[in-house]
Structure formats: structure tokens, C-alpha cells
Amino acid sequence: MKYLNALRNQWIAARGWMFCTLLLAGLLIYVMQSYVQLSANMPTRLVPYDLHLMEGPVEVGASAGYTDEDYLTEIAVADTQLHSTWTPNNVESQYARFQNRMTPALYAKVGNDLQGRLPDLENSERSQALFVEHTEALEDTVRVTGRLRAWIGSEQVEDRPIAYRVRYAFSDGVPYVAGFSVEEE
The missing domain is CATH 3.10.450.230 (VirB8 protein)
Structure with a gap:
């Protein structure tokens, strides 16, 4: 009987590790999906090399005062x-x-x-x-x-x-x- 109780305890301990592993894997998948979605929706800003010489933002486009x-x-x-x-x-x-x-x-x-x-x-x-x-x-x-x-x-x-x-x-x-x-x- 002692042998069966030892097997039962090992089984319970293994299920605990399996549960923790699955929980961490699910959390990892959620975080990765969040990072992918965040990077896809993040705006890109072009920074000119001479930014330190400018006195403010510079618009580029049809509505801008001038286009470089x-x-x-x-x-x-x-x-x-x-x-x-x-x-x-x-x-x-x-x-x-x-x-x-x-x-x-x-x-x-x-x-x-x-x-x-x-x-x-x-x-x-x-x-x-x-x-x-x-x-x-x-x-x-x-x-x-x-x-x-x-x-x-x-x-x-x-x-x-x-x-x-x-x-x-x-x-x-x-x-x-x-x-x-x-x-x-």
C-alpha cells in the first residue's frame, strides 16, 4: 500500500507541474499575440538626420507648406x-x-x-x-x-x-x- 500512495503522490505532483506549464504557455502565447498586434498598429515616425537643427516639426505632404x-x-x-x-x-x-x-x-x-x-x-x-x-x-x-x-x-x-x-x-x-x-x- 505504501508503494501505491507514493505513486499517487507523484501523479498529483506531476499534474501540478503540467498545470503550471500549460498556464505559463498560455500566458506566453497571449503576450506574444499582444506584442505582434501592438507592433502592427504602432505608427512609424521618420526622423531626419538634422533634427537638432530644426525648431519644430516639419510637415511633408500635399497639405504641408513645403515639401523637401x-x-x-x-x-x-x-x-x-x-x-x-x-x-x-x-x-x-x-x-x-x-x-x-x-x-x-x-x-x-x-x-x-x-x-x-x-x-x-x-x-x-x-x-x-x-x-x-x-x-x-x-x-x-x-x-x-x-x-x-x-x-x-x-x-x-x-x-x-x-x-x-x-x-x-x-x-x-x-x-x-x-x-x-x-x-x-
Whole structure:
């Protein structure tokens, strides 16, 4: 009988540890879910590198008193690179990222054309790169000039000057591509 009481006591002690383990696991899951939800809903603030020189907050957007030209220029260079620099392996992701930067109106106008070009570009051996030489910002429009070079395999087949004009529209302070045109130089 002594042996059975010892087994019974061990069983009760083990159930206690199992209960505590399950309770702590449930608490851990709840805390992790709370952190994930909190991080998804937390606003992101862009802090400029020269914040210590400013005398207050700076608005960027359509409702702002002014839009930093350097800010728009950097975004325009990145957007033109998404459109113009690709290989057959990454052209789909580059164009998808470019389309995500468009306003709904521009996407409705040119989105299907870009999607229609993808099969031909993916099956070709053409790669191209844009080398930016100069940028010029005028209010909500940025002009990006440079050289567009293209290769088929390892042979360079194109090297020409090109200029892009990128116009932005702001939504909740975020600039989206509202107009995109190519100007041959």
C-alpha cells in the first residue's frame, strides 16, 4: 500500500507541474499575440538626420507648406530604378514594387500594360540598368536624367541618354507616383 500512495503522490505532483506549464504557455502565447498586434498598429515616425537643427516639426505632404526637394528626389530615383533596372530573374518583382508605388488612377491606366510586358521580358535574355546622372525637383514633380544601358547576355546592345518625369500625389503624407513619363534625350 505504501508503494501505491507514493505513486499517487507523484501523479498529483506531476499534474501540478503540467498545470503550471500549460498556464505559463498560455500566458506566453497571449503576450506574444499582444506584442505582434501592438507592433502592427504602432505608427512609424521618420526622423531626419538634422533634427537638432530644426525648431519644430516639419510637415511633408500635399497639405504641408513645403515639401523637401531632397526627400522627393531620393524617392523619385528609387522609383525610376524600380522601372528601369532589372534582369529576367527579378523583372516581375521590380515591376510589382513599382506598381505598388502608383496611385490607383495611374495603376488603372498603365498597370495592365506593365503586367502584359512581363512574359516577354522574363523569357528574354535582356537586362538593363539606369545610371542616374542628374535630378531636378519642381514642387511635386522630379526629373531624373541618366544613361540607360541594356545587355543581351553579356553583350551591351544599348547605351542612350534618357530622362524620366515623375509626378507625385500625397496620401496621408506618403508620396505615390501619380504620373510617370519617359523623355528621350
